[in-house]
Amino acid sequence: MTPLNRQQIAWRVGQDFENGMLVNLGLGMPVNCSDYIREGREVVIQSENGVIGAGPLASPNAADSDLVDAGSRKITIAPGGTVIDSAWSFAMIRGGHIDVTVLGAFEVAANGDLANWDNRIPDKGPLVGGAMDLAAAAKEVWVMMDHTTRKGAPRLLGACTLPLTAPSCVTRIYTDLAVIWRDAEGFLVKEIVAGLSREDLQSRTGAPLRFAPDCGVLAAPDIAEKD
Amino acid sequence: MTPLNRQQIAWRVGQDFENGMLVNLGLGMPVNCSDYIREGREVVIQSENGVIGAGPLASPNAADSDLVDAGSRKITIAPGGTVIDSAWSFAMIRGGHIDVTVLGAFEVAANGDLANWDNRIPDKGPLVGGAMDLAAAAKEVWVMMDHTTRKGAPRLLGACTLPLTAPSCVTRIYTDLAVIWRDAEGFLVKEIVAGLSREDLQSRTGAPLRFAPDCGVLAAPDIAEKD
């Protein structure tokens, strides 16, 4: 059994972006998804600092400190892109105009509850950013994360233990082991990595799994992990 | 006794615009005030359709049907002017950024109540436009109107009889007979046309008048009435 690395998870998410979608990608792992949009599809990447149509990272000699995304990365503007102010950018988010937001997470519950902003690190200040607005208002909230913690504890749970970002919002979870849709009845496995049994996946998951009739193999091309 | 004509009232209002003020002028008589700003003063005229820095009417050969004010007049943009959308224009109004709005009125009460939107014309549809937003939120609401109705009934009253535009908002009234400030105690006459006694002015007014210690003569240069 070979779990996907993070770039491979990003690749897998990227395959599911449809032509013309407006997509917001969270800081960290999710921003990599835009590298893996299928040939021939145009997807508009929204960054919550107001870049509508974010392009790839700028080359070092084209980098412009005024052209950044919400993660402070020096980026480019894709053809057809523009920049709006933060109030309008969040009006776009809150107004339900984002087709999909892809977010990292600490925990996801079977009822769709998301915990991704407060890991209770002692003494460190809070950082919520745009996570609550995105989770509350995007048409779909897709989570990408490792299936378990480094210590092997499940991140897909019956109920979140960490502070919530938004209740009942997650619609899909892409992990290193599986692709799981979340519906009114809980978790529904759509794909599972080769060599991992359904029982093994269930044992690494803190809530009951159902398996889709067409449950397939989660596979990705060889892509090296980045820093 | 010679009452001011409407252009002369507009002239008198125009004398009181200070340098740098942001001023909104209502449809009808008030838009003429911008013709009478004192030499050397720059005043920014806001039209609620979003023109910030409205200039004079366009000459016939420069008229552009896309460059209009809230009264559908083909105008120009003054140096430093721009155009914003209606939501932002009314955010500017509602947010208290307008220093002065000059509005026409049917009635003004001694407590500052303004009635300028509904004259109870049978069968005609209602038209409120931006009047309520302006009256409720401008820092100062100046009214310009004839002192009495055509039949001689007072328009400055103890209480308005027509539907209100906003309560307790009017700070000044410029009429063909007088300039009157409105404060917590009611009407305070600051200027009165030559040849009209204080008693005569009071008899044409439906609420008690006080006269300022420095009450002066309301006079304007000869300006022909326009259509």
Next chain:
Amino acid sequence: MAIDKRVGSAAEAVADIGEGAVVMISGFGGAGFANSLVLALRDRKVGGLTLVVNSATHPLSQTHTLIEAGLVRKVICSAARGRGADLSPFELLYKAGKIELTVLPQGTFADSIRAGGAGIPAYYTPAAYGTGLGEGKETRRFNGRDYVLEEAITADVAFVRGDIADRFGNLTFRHAQKNFGPAMATAAKLTIAEVRVAQSEPIAPDRIELPGVFVNRVVTA
């Protein structure tokens, strides 16, 4: 498959607007009326419409043609008075009790549309407090001042007039053409823009006034 929101005609652009639709129409003071789309909708003859339009009676708007054709059930606006003493098509139907009307202060009209597009279900405004238009509305005091609660306005379709569009649906506006267009585009399930020029080439990022993500179809008119 590249994004391309340009369609061939106004008729094609409005072809799926159904009976009873709530339709926003841009335009104010003579500028920015989406008249080609309005006329195309009239030609479809679908009735029971609710119009969200600043004025029900502006002489340069074609809104009256929908009203005269009997297609309009309700109007939400800030102005519904025809010019002069004669009654306008709207006023005749309103007098006859054949059309519903909601009149809002223009700033409330504008911000309720903005709220509709911004996911804000309701907000407080000082406009209309203590007036007939505020009667029956919930009120509340903040910091010693009284406000009325106003709810968001959304629509099935928005008709917006712009100047230049590109294949992404990005728009520019000429001067006062802008007015209610940007807010309405955000508040409707389907936004259709009629423009002077609909080009393939992207508009420069710093010239775009309405991001194309708010626009679904573009037609030259």
Next chain:
Amino acid sequence: MAIDKRVGSAAEAVADIGEGAVVMISGFGGAGFANSLVLALRDRKVGGLTLVVNSATHPLSQTHTLIEAGLVRKVICSAARGRGADLSPFELLYKAGKIELTVLPQGTFADSIRAGGAGIPAYYTPAAYGTGLGEGKETRRFNGRDYVLEEAITADVAFVRGDIADRFGNLTFRHAQKNFGPAMATAAKLTIAEVRVAQSEPIAPDRIELPGVFVNRVVTA
């Protein structure tokens, strides 16, 4: 006397900001920080400030210098976590109970500032409902969905970073420099813009991104 909002230096621009002022500071993601004004304010050494700033800890912002100098009583922000395991100046003071903090979802932060400039005292948003940040806040259901009531944020002063200004205070922004600048400029009693170029000649009407009526002083920095 023509309008001319340009002043000679950042020090002059902030010279009348007093003890206990509420100060908004633009900037997000590394762009649009009004750092020259922040440093000039630090040099004035007026204390008891409340900062309204997206992040209390962004490494490219000079906000931390106000905090380190002990001039800040309270921070309203959406991000207050320093990078890495070491505690930032803000975190050290916060841990010691010497600084107050209000954390808001970023969209709430943005729209509360917008509301502050738009005369809207309060509005409903879905963000933070059912979370710790929504605890203690008034909630209400509209159309089957739950929202929290959020109040407007206003300030005594806003520091905004722009690209070009003219004598009227009109501003343009470069790319993502815009972020919170336009909203903050509307929500403060006094708005000061620092820009790359402050020219006498008016900016073309269709290039202006923030009307000068929202800007009181302009300084080149």
